[in-house]
Amino acid sequence: MTVGDGTTLPYLTKELVEDLLADPPDPNNPFLVIEREEQNYVQTCLDSDGVYELEYREGSEGEHFRVHTSDRSLVRDVVWAWSTDNPWWRDAVQWRNVDLTIEELSRLRECVTAELAEIREQLAAVSEMIPKISEVALTLSVETDGSDDGESN
Incomplete structure (x- = not known):
């Protein structure tokens, strides 16, 4: 049995299941997985709105159920x-x-949403740099124009 903080527990009791559901070790990852073998498990996760997603799987993809x-x-x-x-x-x-x-x-939606959030952050950072870049470009332009005028005369 594995819980949300990554801890593997060597035994299980009904009281322990109740305790883990009531007070998850990692409130940011409130899940519990009990696995008999690969792809044969029951698991639950508490959503942020207080609803449990309860699943079981018995091997194949077609034997994967949720409530x-x-x-x-x-x-x-x-x-x-x-x-x-x-x-x-x-x-x-x-x-x-x-x-x-x-x-x-x-x-896929979760991945795209995360990528878009990262792109928005990067665009915000670039937007903050644009006035500084424009100011430096203007300064360099003025300095270049001034030195060209001095050299031309």
Whole structure:
């Protein structure tokens, strides 16, 4: 089991799941992942609006499902049931297949948004430099014009 601050925990109890959901070790990355093997996991992440994104995957891309809920007790119970092989978790919520196309578009949108923010910052910095550059260019132009006039006479 891995939590948002990168800590791997060697064991799991229902109380520990509750504690980790109620008070994540890293509030900036409030997620919990329990993995049996590669691509076989249950995970949850708390969004900034207080809604949990709860997912499970059983190998292939077609076996990747998600649900959103604000019910922390439900998230705890589903995570615990999954981790203890209690089949209750499968019918406890209405799982929806993760559409990888939408998922990929969402990730792409996040990347583009981050890139645009960086470009805006760089443009703002350039905009701040333009008056200084113009002033230096004008000064050099005046100095050059003055020295040319002196040399020409």
